[in-house]
Amino acid sequence: MPEHQKIQNVVVIGAGNMATHLALALHHKGVNVIEVLNRTRQAGEKLARRVKAGYNTGLNAADFRADLFLLAVSDSAIEEVAKSLHLKDQLLVHTSGSVDMAALSGASSNIGVFYPLQTFSKEKRINFSNIPVCIEANTRENEEKLIQLARLISKKAQLLSSAQRKVLHMTAVFAGNFSSFMYTIAEDLLKKHGIPFSLLKPLILQTAATAKHEDIFSRQTGPAVRGDTRIMDEHLEMLAKHGVYMEIYDLISKSIIKHKTRNDEL
Ligand SMILES: NC(=O)c1ccc[n+]([C@@H]2O[C@H](COP(=O)([O-])OP(=O)(O)OC[C@H]3O[C@@H](n4cnc5c(N)ncnc54)[C@H](OP(=O)(O)O)[C@@H]3O)[C@@H](O)[C@H]2O)c1
Structure with missing residues (x-):
């Protein structure tokens, strides 16, 4: 120019x-x-x-x-x-x-x-x-x-374009704001049980590093992706006193299972 x-x-x-x-x-x-x-x-x-x-x-x-x-x-x-x-x-x-x-x-x-x-x-x-x-x-x-x-x-x-930017902005809520709130939930629950949040920090940092890779879902771990209903039920029971946290746990687990089923069918 x-x-x-x-x-x-x-x-x-x-x-x-x-x-x-x-x-x-x-x-x-x-x-x-x-x-x-x-x-x-x-x-x-x-x-x-x-x-x-x-x-x-x-x-x-x-x-x-x-x-x-x-x-x-x-x-x-x-x-x-x-x-x-x-x-x-x-x-x-x-x-x-x-x-x-x-x-x-x-x-x-x-x-x-x-x-x-x-x-x-x-x-x-x-x-x-x-x-x-x-x-x-x-x-x-x-x-x-x-x-x-x-x-x-x-x-x-x-x-x-404006339409693409709005989609990007919306996904930043998932990737940034929501993941940050997941840390807040974890911190809140740990505090209630007298456990230091710092114990989760290495896991959080390692999880964030998966964003460097393609196909992030292939690195998904945890009970939902393994289809471990026993553990998921136990966690839901533990969360019974924390209504909204239980709903979030359930909804995200169901979404992970659905995503995995869809991927397996491809
Ligand atoms: N912060 C971020 O992380 C971020 C990231 C990406 C994009 N953005 C975008 O950047 C833009 C600014 O956001 P920000 O975070 O810098 O906001 P901010 O820190 O709250 O600052 C807002 C600025 O807008 C002025 N303002 C607000 N209402 C006004 C009005 N009615 N008339 C005249 N001036 C007015 C304020 O003036 P006074 O000093 O007089 O109040 C201030 O200078 C937004 O479009 C936001 O979406 C922000």
Whole structure:
């Protein structure tokens, strides 16, 4: 891509978890964050200082020298904030996994999505290089610009449509949020019996490492995949006092058995 078409000057809108990590990552790769716009002054000024940018509280006072407006506000505010920027044809992207690109269509004629698939909190340092950045744009040229920008910070830029991104976002709930809640259930049950949770940590880490392989289900272990009904019944009995945990155990076991039967039939 010719140098003059690359994204070099960015306005970041928002100063929360995502805005902070993206602004810092781009700044460290030499992209000029020229301005941070944020509703709340304190957070906006703090981020602006960290990336040597200007700060403005008025969301409709954007610096039009920018090649890109990176809108990293809460999902529910994306459409409204996008419109309040009063852009014409400047490239505008949001960073959400679950909001359609079309939410920006009334705000500029050049729009896209720049969605890094990871969980971010301001306090935790993040190395972007292995984080997939999912890209969507309304023209090929915008796609190329965003891919080039994503590759500055990550080895994994991936084109995905809004529909595909929403599926990915939904599966991240299974892979990330639900597995994390399984640890919470285990921790809660162990605590009730005075057993340290740390005993499970090596198993948890080894299980997470199965994600490195193809066909993860072929590495599934435990009573459900073995069809060991005696153990499953014993566990269900032990969980009888913990209604919802028992239901979760039963449902997931049934789902594993069904998955195995389907695989065996193939
Ligand atoms: N955090 C993650 O792990 C993660 C991962 C992937 C994608 N994302 C996406 O990144 C985007 C930002 O999420 P986040 O986690 O950074 O959220 P966050 O930390 O809660 O920050 C929200 C930002 O949006 C601003 N905002 C909220 N409502 C607003 C409104 N009505 N008008 C103007 N500004 C408003 C807030 O401004 P104030 O400072 O004034 O409150 C703040 O700057 C979302 O689209 C989210 O889906 C987040």
